[in-house]
Amino acid sequence: MTKEINYHMSPEEFRRRGYQTIDWIANYMQKVEDLPVLSQVKPGEIRANLPDAAPQTGESYDAILNDIDRIIVPGLTHWQSPNFFAFFPAGASAPSILGELMSAGMGVLGFLWATSPACTELETHVLDWLVDMLGLPSHFKSSETGGGVLQDSACSAAVVSLIAAREQAQADINRLVAYTSKEAHCSIERAAKIVGLRPENVRLIEVDEHYAMCPEELQQRIEADIQAGLIPCYLAATVGTTSSNGIDPIAKLGAIAQEYHLWFHVDAAMSGTAALCPEFRWIHQGLEQADSYCFNPHKWMMTNFDCNCFYVKHREKLVQALSIMPDYLKNEATESGQVIDYRDWQIPLARRFKSLKLWFVIRHYGIEGLQHYIRKHVALAQEFAQWVNSDPRFELVVDPPLNLVCFRLKGGDSVNQALLQHLNASGKLYLSPTRLNHKLTLRLSIGQAQTDRNHVKQAWQLICNYADVLIQQPSTKFVEVKLANHFR
Structure with a gap:
């Protein structure tokens, strides 16, 4: 044998x-x-x-x-480098990594309560904790009409919220209209494609000088669509836009959403974490009017990707929009109506034990520890903005409300493009660009777990040194040679 x-x-x-x-x-x-950041x-x-x-x-x-x-x-590209200032922070902390390891070792697929009660109940409990930790409206708690669930990202949160809005409207999908700002993340437009709305029925509303959505134009567009025989159904506001950290006027937008019976979704992907600190909770003013809300602990709360907290005011609307019950998923616990089956709250059926890493992070740092890092990062961003403002070579494009600084070297797009390319090629830091008011703009996002003042100071010094060479630019070739020699 x-x-x-x-x-x-x-x-x-x-x-x-x-x-x-x-x-x-x-x-x-x-x-x-x-290590070279990029x-x-x-x-x-x-x-x-x-x-x-x-x-x-x-x-x-x-x-x-x-x-x-x-x-x-x-x-x-080393997202965990303290010199990573591009896009958004993605600071994986030690307790988060250990929680992820524990989840992988257990190998749980928690799509039903019955498939692992601890997976469901810990998630529900930790998300209820976060309602209190961030000062969110109490109806987002599972003990009331709403509740929270962990999605993979704010993109998925946009999709499920738009599905719920579509089902709430109960109308011809070709007539449904969704609204968001021109500065909103592209995930809103993508969600509309996935859900089946016509691309021409997604309205990108103008923004003000702070890159926040204009309520007056929103209302005008809604009225015009109604007059044209269309059906407004969904409004997505942003707390901290990707390009500029613009914060939409949630209270005013929420009032408009209620007046026209729109599903009101608020995306606070990175910036929502700031509400751990009471002094920053103004960013959520008016949130009680939202039908759904999300933020990403995997961006600024010491938790590694993926981890998006998604809340709804009325959970039955989400469940009714997504629930299908084949025979192979039927079980006694589900039929009792006493448990949550998170498969009905998301796009995929299967789901990992993601709440473990979030639980580890909250228990390790405590609220005070997490608040410490949020305040530290905001203070560093504000200090960097002061350096930019006080230097005649540069301009601050918009006053930073939190931890993202948008700035430019005076002299046009070409010199800023050259500055960005040489900075990133140096390997000493990584910045990402955007375009604000039709001008190429450099973004410096502060929020990595290990970023300290010395890293921000070194970044500013490097930016200034490169700017000195570029300002004297007699020719592109000369600049490249001089930069290569100067920063060898």
Whole structure:
């Protein structure tokens, strides 16, 4: 009789390799500050270093780890670097990583309460905690009419909220109209495509000088659509737009949404975390009028991706819009009506035990610890804005309400494009651009877990040094040579 071959890791080897992997991650977190922030590889370089075919026989774990160092790390843009100031923060903290590891080890798929009661009930409880922690309206709690669920991102939150709005309207989908601002994240337009609204029925409303949606124009567009025989059904406001951190006037928009019976969704993807601090809760003024709300702990709350907190005022509207019950999912707990089945709150059926990492983070840092880092990052952004304002070479494009600073080097788009390219190519920091008032603008977003004042100060010094060379620009070639020599 042929002896069965066991290809699995033994418990002893798993334990040893687990320690080795944790050591690798800890070492990476220690040295990430010294690595080039933006990957320096060329297109195709990573694949060129990988074998053409998968291995026929298993390889050693040491060989796999060696290739992580040799191939993978050079191809990373280091989002965990304290010198990463692009896009939005994505600060994975140690307790969050450990919570993710625990979730992976348990291997739970919590789409029904019955498939793991702890997965559902911990999620419900932690999301109720966050209602109090952020000072959100109490109806978002599961003990009242609403409740919260963890989505993967604000993009998915936009999709499910728009599905609920579509079902609430109970009308010809070709006549339904959705509204958001010109500065809103593109996920709103994408959600409309996914849900089936006609692209020409998505209205992008003008913004004011602070890049916040104009309520007056919104109302005019709604009235015009009604006169044209269309059916307004959905309004998405933003607390902290991607480009400028613009904060829409939630109270005024909410009043309009109520007047015209629109589903009112508020997306506070990055900025919502600021409401952990009472002094920043003004960003949510008027939120009690919202039908749904979301923010991303994976952006500014020490929790690694993916982790979006999505709340609804009336959970039955969401469940009715998404629920389908085939025989293979029926069970006694569900039919009792006493439990939450989160499969009815999201697009996919399957779901991971994501609340573990959020629970770990909240318990490790406590409310005070999380508040400390929010206040620190906002203060650093405000200080950076002061440096920009006091330097005649630069201009502050908009006053930063929180932790994102939008600025430009005076002299036009070409000089700012050159500044951005040379800064990012240096490997010493990473900024991302946007366009505000039709002008190329540099964004500096502060919120990484390990970012301190010295990193922000070094970034400003580097920006100033590059600007000095660019301002004297006699020719592009001269600038490139001079920059290369000066910052070698």
